[in-house]
Amino acid sequence: MKEITRKDEIIKTAAKLFKEKGYSAVTMRDLATAMGIKAASLYNHISSKQEILKEIIISLAEAFTQGMEQIKMSNNTCVEKLNKIVELHVSITSQNTFGMASLNNDWMHLEEQLDYYLELRLNYEENFRSILKSGIQNGEISNKNVEVMLFSMLSTLRSLYIWIPNKDAINVKKLSAQLSNVLIEGIR
């Protein structure tokens, strides 16, 4: 278990404020107030609102990238890989719903790191697409419309942060299994 630093607390509080008010509307003063410290003390830990946004979004995007790399390299079937992707999203989102809200709503406010973020996202989508294509090729997936499948699955997984906070005592394995079932097997 990583030690929780003051910087971590600042980032966590900021993510909550970004979700409530939107990134643009939050000031360093708001953040200091929410932390119960002086604005000047904030700057001992963090240089700017932009640095906080970068910490939130890039660390999440890199966690997804790493998760996807492991899934891609594994010897699982394509459908098993899709199950693992669902689990990756449920797991990361349930640990950090405010951060995921910021990732979804505020990524366009990234400055220097915007290109890097977009590269990670594009790469993630490309890996997801490849798994779907392999599944079609080897007959595991009968639907042929890669882009519609990719859009549909990603939309659901990217919206998890809206929905997960409403669920009491989230069980990652159970929710992942239920969601995989709906996404992969359909509802009929």
Next chain:
Amino acid sequence: MKEITRKDEIIKTAAKLFKEKGYSAVTMRDLATAMGIKAASLYNHISSKQEILKEIIISLAEAFTQGMEQIKMSNNTCVEKLNKIVELHVSITSQNTFGMASLNNDWMHLEEQLDYYLELRLNYEENFRSILKSGIQNGEISNKNVEVMLFSMLSTLRSLYIWIPNKDAINVKKLSAQLSNVLIEGIR
């Protein structure tokens, strides 16, 4: 075909600006500049930014409500009703992607109309849920997890505004059929 009024043009331009900069960051001055008119002229057509937001969001929310009422009253099977819901979302979204972005991102900025909007949304979700439940009861739908199905389908349908603008020459019937197929039959 309804005549396009100056007010309609203002609303359309505002929706585009809201999407690009976020509702909070857009001023009436920005809107006047984007329209190529004087700020004072704007007020001949519209009283405030809030009125514009209300026009965008409430008219869309009411269109969804009306569509859902018709679907609910029809004699279709539950699966056919779900197909119709998908078509309703593809159709409304393809006609007004900027408005749908505003509906998704800016609804929390509604003031007097917020409760009414939330009532429409809750009602819409409740009707959607009822169709899924009826489908389970009569054996059309084999998955039993109503909330996961509802979340998954609604997440995808609500994200359509992000995806549709990228598709050239959208064919509503065709895309609706492809999407229904993925959502209802799954991908396997």
